[in-house]
Amino acid sequence: MNKLLQKFLTLTLVVVLPILVIYLNIRFGLQRNEVEAVKVTLKSESVASVDHSSFPILQQSFSNPKQVTEACLSCHNKRDDELMQSAHWRWERETEIPGRGVVTIGKKNLHNNFCTGADGNNGSCMRCHIGYGWEDKSFDFEDPTNIDCLVCHDKSDTYKKLIGGGGWPATAENATKEYPVPDYNLVAQSVGYPDRDNCGVCHFYGGGGNNVKHGDLEKALLNTTRSVDVHMAVDGPNMVCIDCHKTEKHNITGRAYSVSASNTNRATCEQCHGETPHNDKVIDYHNHKVACQTCHIPVYAKVNGTSLYWDWSVAGRRNPDSSFIKEYDADHNYSYLSIKGHFVFDNMVTPEYSWFNGTADHLLNDDSATVLPVKINTLFGSYCDSTSKIWPVKVHRGKQPFDSASRQILSMKLFSKNFNEGAFWMDLNWDSAIIKGMEYNEREYSGKFVILPTEAYWPLNHMVSKKEETLKCEACHTRQNSRIAGLTDFYLPGRDYSKAVDYSGFAIILFSLIGIIVHSVMRFTSKRKFN
């Protein structure tokens, strides 16, 4: 009996208890807390407090959209002051570029490696200005009636600005079936907070077509599912842009670092989800150095393709009959256009990754290209900078003209309604396009240009994936093909190791094994000898 008890005790001590210890470890070690639900009131759920259709002033007969603006401002006074401070109106703002001081930059004067730049191509580009008729330098930024309230606030989905119209909607003279004269009474009586389509009409089509620029903002988001974007999905919370891009007094939060430089007025994930949304220490710690977007946007351009490469150097060829060439890739994206050059489009793109602290540099008019590829914009950040995080980025690469003497990026005149005014899209003539473009922007041009490679960095924020599709640890913490293989200014477990330590470690193990084998063989043979 005593012996049985002894055996039982032994079994408990050396088997049952140790296994229990390990079991409890696995049981509680692998446990993950539930993520707390986000409780926010969405702007998109708000109900209009007034019925605009009952206001007599909106029932008048409008002959001109400016009259609608006047009617709006007659009740919503002071709104014009707010709006005229905004970057949506001015297309530039005063901002500080770290290390360079205060500059005034924006869409108006910055260059890009898509259609190269807006100013001077107003008829086409300024269609996306929230005003009427910014067709040239004579546009009056102080006249409130130039404000286009409707493009943002129309909820009838019938208001459209004319292509090439410099921000004007169609008039009786130039109306088409696709772009009719708006029914101003209908539109003015159905105003409200902007929906996805109000913002998307410009922000989805930057660069001359759907999803060309951003890669994570495109028309598919108007009616999408959780597999594309968990926030905007109609089978999800069906959120609109201003639910995240919170807006007070026409100041819309959010920064596009293709045109912004400072870490201010940003729309963030944390504003709803908090700093520790996972309710899990190991994962929440990552938020110190890894942006939410990095894991939660594993792929972008999930539906339609986005431009990844745009080579202007081959633009200008014509068909034998001198008509313009249009070529498409297998997915029906442009691969060559006479007026724009060669493109590479793709969808389901894996982002590239960069340190980013919310500040950025930009290639300004007077900057000389010294390092190739020329960086159109530069995201600042590094591991040792406490405000930096790893961020997923769309890198848009291209080739475009620079002044061969000053190495400054060149302004091109692309758009015109008429031939022989120097516009590249009409005449396909490089020299006159550059001369006219530089002239409009009051810049000096040596007369000779050189084509240089460029890179532009677009941090990704949209097309947040379902949690099941979030990046797994191994996407980065791996020796081969780590997503952040290019970020080498820190030690990443699973990716990095010391060759000296690893090689000597394995050597120690190997020598131990050899020692054990030799020793045991010697024991075995000597034992036989003695027996």
Added chain:
Amino acid sequence: MRKIKIFTPFERFWHWSQMLLVFVLTVTGFEIHGNYNLVGYECAVRLHNSAAWTFIGLGILSIVYMLSSKQYKNFIPTKEKLGEQIKYYTSGIFKNEPHPTKKSLYNKLNPLQRIIYVGLLIVVFPVQIFTGLIYMFYHYPQNPADVAGFKFAAITHTLGAFLMVAFVLVHVYMTTTGHKLTSGIKSMITGYEEEPLENKPSEKPENSI
């Protein structure tokens, strides 16, 4: 044959729990290090962390036990018979010579074991625990204090892991060098070691209680 008590119940529980923990820590640790893909990186990290905490808890428990029972004296290194012990493993064992040291409850480790184990207990374990805690809490340069770098801690932790693996290999092999092949392991299970009768019960050695 005569039975000598060598290991107390707590020591046996501690040893086998620690064995399993070291196994879990090693398997998950080298997965985290990027050497292979077995249970998945996230799972490996979670298991490694929880096993590490248990290891620390068990360590504290054992310190309390060692101090209160004075069993820690077993780990105090001694030069006495160290030469003989080395000579035994390098030549005597091949000539069927007897063990130069006798085990008992108060002298359970031979002079060579004392040096190795005390090295583990006061160098390797603390270094692993310290660098492991840095690993857990000091992720980034600004948090909580700017020490020279997480890289150094991570690489030191890796070196410690290699030494542990080498220790375990040799340790397991050494258990076979007792009176019989399995008598070492048996004593860690039952607490008793069997010895041939001709060996006199050991005198209380210098370092014993």
